[in-house]
Amino acid sequence: ESTRPGAQSVSISDEINRVIPVIEALHHSTNVIISIDTSKPEVMKLAVEAGASIVNDVCALSADSALETVARLNVDVCLMHMQGNPRTMQKDPTYNDVVDDIKDFFSQKIEACIEVGIAEDKIILDPGFGFGKTLDHNLEMLKRFNEFKSFGLPLLAGLSRKSMIGTLLDDRNVGGRVSGSVTAAIIAVQNGADIVRVHDVLETKDALTILGGVS
Template identity: 65%
Template sequence: MNHSEPIIMGVLNVTPDSFSDGGKFFDSDLAIDQAKSMVENGAGIIDIGGESTRPGASAVSLNDELERVIPVIEALTKEINVPISIDTSKPEVMEQAISSGANIINDVNALRAEGALEMAAKLKVDVCLMHMQGNPRTMQSNPSYADVVGDIKSFFKERINACERAGIELSSITLDPGFGFGKNLGHNIALLKNLSEFHEFGVSILAGLSRKSMIGTLLGDKDVDSRMIGSVTAALIAVENGANIIRVHDVAETNDALKVWQQIKYFRG
């Protein structure tokens, strides 16, 4: 996924327990309407997830995840004309999602689950590899790094090598440093300030900061519903620092901010 202009990835959580939209789009029809609205407002990718990865989230069975995401993907392929990403770590979900019309695998576990790497290679689609220290159940208990940027670079180097050995081409890979996934506030800020360093791998970079607790903390402990402007600001900083894809909930607002930023950045007066 190589992009010259930043792409907005709209988040569509088909879960009853997502931290950000609290099951608002758990109903398939509402999820489909929300995805269409995000595309109209500027989303270039729709990212569909059926298992919450918020801190402390419990695991979801394979059948439950499939029942949540597959009907939505099947319906959306007929309704929207942008790529659909499946946010999953399970190889069986990857396979059924791609065969139902999804185009991208977005894995918070960086294809480390048993069979996931082989499945992604077999499906021959773009993949996004995210860094996470620990797992969603435990990741925020006490995250620690010798050097957060360097440690995550080492992780990405290992995962890229594993992908290439499995037959996944470098041009198909996007990297996501995993803001908030086993990171404290200092780690998150260091990653955002040094995001451009991940371009040394020669692939696209995805940044997902939208409505996360770091935004709330930076704003004096604002709750999830009050983090929109902070999230849009963080998305712009991510783009300025090299992000090619920004994963957001507030698509229209982020799109407006990007339009202003781009017109000023490229203005020739």
């Protein structure tokens, strides 16, 4: 199910039919770590049975029984912050302080996870660049990204090809955002990101290899 701004939801059966065969094929042909991006507990269960080992939920396990499902599956989980939902999230997002508000959200979600039996060391945090944030919110998050390290948990940054990159580059189209995306990934890693979600894997890997060489 797409989570881009304005995206419509799809049925559980459609999502299962789209992702499970792909996960099974990858699991049987490679040894890569597979993450399932879903908010539906039914899909989480089938995806892990098919070979996924990480649940990535843009709704941070807010669906009914999602917390309990991940606890039973005993897999790593990435909790993302989003204000609203994909259909409404970019309609005038507002915060008192975007970083502090997201930290409060994470505190509540981590506590909820622990209460149902999800081990804290299985949690990954994603502040959700572009999910219910203005350009200024996104830039403030990137600048202060290291403040999320206070939880002592792995941090994920998903900046690749986001509209904030295009806006900063004079409304550059998606295909022209490679260098901007790589730059954003470097800044995120310098500011504490442990994982970056990217489209341009080789370009990002090369840049981070050079960064690692001089760090």
